[in-house]
Amino acid sequence: MSKFSVIGTRVRNVDGPEKVTGAAKFTFDVTLPNMLWARVLRSPHPHAKILDIDTSKAERLAGVKGVVTGKDTLGRKTGIWRRFPEFCDEEILCRTKVRYIGDPVAAVAAIDEDTAEEALDLIEVEYEPLKAVFDPMEAIKEDAPVIHDGVDLNINATRHIEWGDVDEAFKRCDHVREDRFYCSPQAHVCMETHNTVSSFGPDGKMTVYAATQSSYYTQALMAGMLGLRESDVRVIKPHVGGGWGSKFELDSTQFCSGLLSMKLGRPVKIVLTREEEFTATKRRTPMYYNVKLGASRDGALLAKEVRVITEGGAYTSMGPTTLYLTGFFSSFPYRFPNYRYDGYRAYTNTAPTSAMRGFGAPQATFVMESQLDMIAEDLGIDPVAIRRLNMMTPNYEVPGQAYIQSCGVLQCLGEIERYVKRRGQLPPNHGIGLSAYGFVSGGIFNWFDTPYAFSAAIVRINIDGKVDLYTGACDIGQGSNTTLSMICAEELGVRLEDVRIIAADTGTCPPDLGAWASRETLMNGNAVKMAAAEAKRQLLEVAAAKMGSNIVYDLDIKDRWIHIANRPERGLSYFDVVKDAIRGKEGQAIMGRGHYTPHRKGMISPAYSFGVQAVEVSVDPETGKVKLLNAVTSHDSGTVINPVGCDGQLEGAISMAGGYGFCEDQPMDNGKLLNPSIGDYKLIRALDMPETEILVVDTWEPEGPFGAKEAGEGLTTPTAGAIGNAIAKAVGVRITDLPITPEKVLNAIKHKEEKGSTTARR
């Protein structure tokens, strides 16, 4: 019997009914009296000086209420790196220069969207085109055009990680191989494009409805750019249709609607088109990997050296963190005694690359897992055996970086090994590839330099026993409202239906850094658990006094019954105790506050999820076409709070990470994206989805609420590597650049037939 009453049960999402009936309100559904619509004018040039902007014709168009350009701003630059002003480099409305096709230069507010769109054509911008550079390997050359003044060789950021003595260790290796890999860009493709309604009132206060992953970041960043006090900006997050890293920086819809609303004194709504969403929002970072890997004869990994150059696009965004994390995860999930990483992020005249589900880890894992199979083959060692020999174990310290407490990756490997054995002999041109991985449960890195706790929550128990849970956590479709309500109900000993969550409204909820790096379950979950425990304590105090029991008896609450833990028949009704407790507090509702900030866990994350995935593909040797048949994942999330949510994360991850592996891409021509529509951008469709299965392993994370850790982004990291390894098993060719298209596979097969080689490069 489970020790939990709510946690681990298969519940319906708390906002499921409104979503499936269409009643759920997204930002797009927000309509305010007197509201205007706006559109953003964007640069058609990848790199150009702005010589002049003439908005007069647009302003004269009937129905147009106002136009803003860089001249209307305070001239500030935004960025999430508040501790490092040099990384805050994005004006949003460019004043003197544009740096990619899609960079905003003006915004028009009008009585309707069509009028605003029409007015965009009437704005005359005089550009002086500049030489542009698109490939990071070109951008770092001496003669490349300078994208940001004062940034030498366009190198935006460098990152270095090192432990042990790498050079000495390579000398001791029996086998060393060096390989190059390329990891492609990827678009988030949220079902809801970026959109915002900003309303600046006569009281000098701004209310913002935004599709955001962090109402707190949006609040602070908007206030900063618009010259308002933080608390004069209230950000309300309605339902959100996906974020995956694209929605926690300040975006053009937020800034331009806010600026227009301040100028016009009316609410302003901006909704990006799908084409803008593809061309003018952020995306997954393309990376060039150069990796040297050394092992002993028996497969012990002794040393690894990694050099990475990333395509940064026009602005810093979250790029330096992606750059660091790809280096950090390039050692995962293995115990390297000697390791060195050097990463470089180059500015280019393309849309900025930033955070996307996995945050540098999908790239690192594709490279690690591909090369591990390659070196295993060199050494004649089974892919399972080489992984088992080198995997991280509980209580492992990544030197100088991270303290890993729970770690179930070996158990996951055992599950996958048993699965693969059960599958037995495969048909011709079929292959199963493995990929192991680890991921963070929230980030410790505090670029934002918030003085608030990372997460906070308030629990209020009302006179009828109903519980209001206030939290800044942002449900962006990942289900945090449900998970956090479950944690609250479990800790308080009430039913899930007793909890009402009020979330992500900066006017009514305590601040939380938001939904990124898979942080809400662990970090906000800890805050919610603490708040509920604080409220529970007040109830138990009253119950203990009423029962007059021996103080060593443990009181507990389960299913609205307050009782002696080991004698459940001796107890009191939760509802009665709530009434008495409120009476004792002179009529105040019971309140509990909780907060969480990671401490003493190194510099990356308070806890790490792990897993191993096995993917089965078939390859048509005539066409090179790869079919994804099965994806079986053993994932160590610690205690699974919400199994239905976990299943949903897995299925979504397979779709997204499979697409990253063999079909999604962003081809450009001189900085112009060639496939800015869902018709042209090749997602895995429902009918292409493989069978998916999750094999649970039982671990307990001491730092997580009820032993939990993340189950969101980690699941996107293994699939590309597993696909690559499966293709190698199926048809004996190794593709080292993503995505693994039929063309590449076919070329490699042909090349192999011609030359007998097993490796093809881009």
Added chain:
Amino acid sequence: MSKFSVIGTRVRNVDGPEKVTGAAKFTFDVTLPNMLWARVLRSPHPHAKILDIDTSKAERLAGVKGVVTGKDTLGRKTGIWRRFPEFCDEEILCRTKVRYIGDPVAAVAAIDEDTAEEALDLIEVEYEPLKAVFDPMEAIKEDAPVIHDGVDLNINATRHIEWGDVDEAFKRCDHVREDRFYCSPQAHVCMETHNTVSSFGPDGKMTVYAATQSSYYTQALMAGMLGLRESDVRVIKPHVGGGWGSKFELDSTQFCSGLLSMKLGRPVKIVLTREEEFTATKRRTPMYYNVKLGASRDGALLAKEVRVITEGGAYTSMGPTTLYLTGFFSSFPYRFPNYRYDGYRAYTNTAPTSAMRGFGAPQATFVMESQLDMIAEDLGIDPVAIRRLNMMTPNYEVPGQAYIQSCGVLQCLGEIERYVKRRGQLPPNHGIGLSAYGFVSGGIFNWFDTPYAFSAAIVRINIDGKVDLYTGACDIGQGSNTTLSMICAEELGVRLEDVRIIAADTGTCPPDLGAWASRETLMNGNAVKMAAAEAKRQLLEVAAAKMGSNIVYDLDIKDRWIHIANRPERGLSYFDVVKDAIRGKEGQAIMGRGHYTPHRKGMISPAYSFGVQAVEVSVDPETGKVKLLNAVTSHDSGTVINPVGCDGQLEGAISMAGGYGFCEDQPMDNGKLLNPSIGDYKLIRALDMPETEILVVDTWEPEGPFGAKEAGEGLTTPTAGAIGNAIAKAVGVRITDLPITPEKVLNAIKHKEEKGSTTARR
């Protein structure tokens, strides 16, 4: 490098200098203006009705100021089992009946001790002697005299523990043996006899200076017996010269001095003579053990059944707990899948038996470890191997009883195995015996039904950074003042010299249950750590505000320096921050409160110590004389807070437990103790002490302060069994009753030579 600054260092006891210079004040040293001395008149009969007491002659003696008898009391009965009034059966001043030789019947206060002593002879008590019974096996017979009205068969308490299916399991055993053992009484022999100064003032309030292990128990029990409000009795514990379980129940010096002081309005001092200390205070419980032990061929212990009858003496005292714990520890430290225990405590007309260092465990361990060697010999298995096979492991649950988190007993066994191997071949008639054991770190059992937390502490930081630590913990020579000051200094990041401890004065310190069951380090230690952490938190809040640092940076204090944990060069002076913090609190000193009550740890203890001891003896086969040569102990105390204190506990324990094993005893003649002096009671003297050594194992107890657990009583539990096993190795005879005197050994050797048997019984 140790992660601790204070903990684990070899410091001088905080009260060492006063003790070694003679400046330390014990209760005996307390002299108050107008103070009287008193003596107690005691029964010369083991069992008698009191027909009349005539105190008139005594009262007329010059210098006598007053006499009290049972008539002067409220007629209440004392006992520590406040939840079970039937166990509160001791009047102290008997009104109608005496039950052992030494039972108090009157007390006289006079201007000096000699006068009081002289007056005792003038009190005329008319007794009607009753038939008495001394042996518990006789006391439970139908025709035995009734010692307490209404108690059938003189059975004071029964205790039952059972799990698994014992009867079924015995059927599956390859080998079963049944044995009987006898465990002898033992006197505490504190260097300081019981003594008290009570002073009842004109304000109706009582101040008591007492040699007590629990000032809180003394306060509550005295108030109860004298009809005062608890808080009107202030108990101050001066230095105490040993307790070992003899000083936490209400005693005759406390009650009689209090009663006399109330009657006379003057301070009254009573000091027991050494003879009274031997005859009329409590002692270790003699026990008759009947044990059935079953194992598989390979030595797996499958079932154990234990029946115990204990000699209770005249009153309940702590006897029922001793009775329970000896049953609990009879499974220690092994994983029995099937276990049954039945214990019976019989009243007898002897001095009450109660708690003594080890609390039932030395008896259980002597029996367990003797019989384990016996069954190992039967099965031809090495004593180390059979122990290793069956030992408890971390996170083991004793079914229905206890949750054991840390458990290093297997590591201890490894240390001892290596030691024994190093010793190599021994000379003839030498033997090494092993004994494994476990013990509690404080008790969860709350017989006292206190509504207060089990432990509490207050930390106050003054303007100059000096720290006052207030706690009810009782230093009785075991060193808790030092250990708790170390915990406080470590948590606060100051030096040990910065801490002043004010302890065990109920007028100024928060209540603590006192020093018993080895509870102060873990329980009070947790309270002290919590109080210090609460004070520290207030300093770090101020420091963080002053430093303006990133909130993810961990602040810490080490050696009076408040700094960023991983960047010790960035910090502030502790002294400066203290001043600023006090300024910020409108001039109030920094205060932190802490408390501890065990929760969710079963019903016995929050944590368990473990160990293995090897004792080497030589036996003179001509005389049977046993010489204790070496005692090497590997003890798992978790983190050792105070290594010097731990060494001291070990040496004292070897002396006490060795004495229990082979020389200390309390022979009686019709209820009269034959050796009531240190001259006649055979303690191990300094010159008889073996070489002792402690082998540290490194464990961490999650429930203990800084990972600590007990190191006090556990160390007294193994030695008798180890001595018995060593003698068996040395000369091939097995003694199953304690103490193992030369006479018994010689008889057994002779018996063995005559009959070829290896077992001798009493």
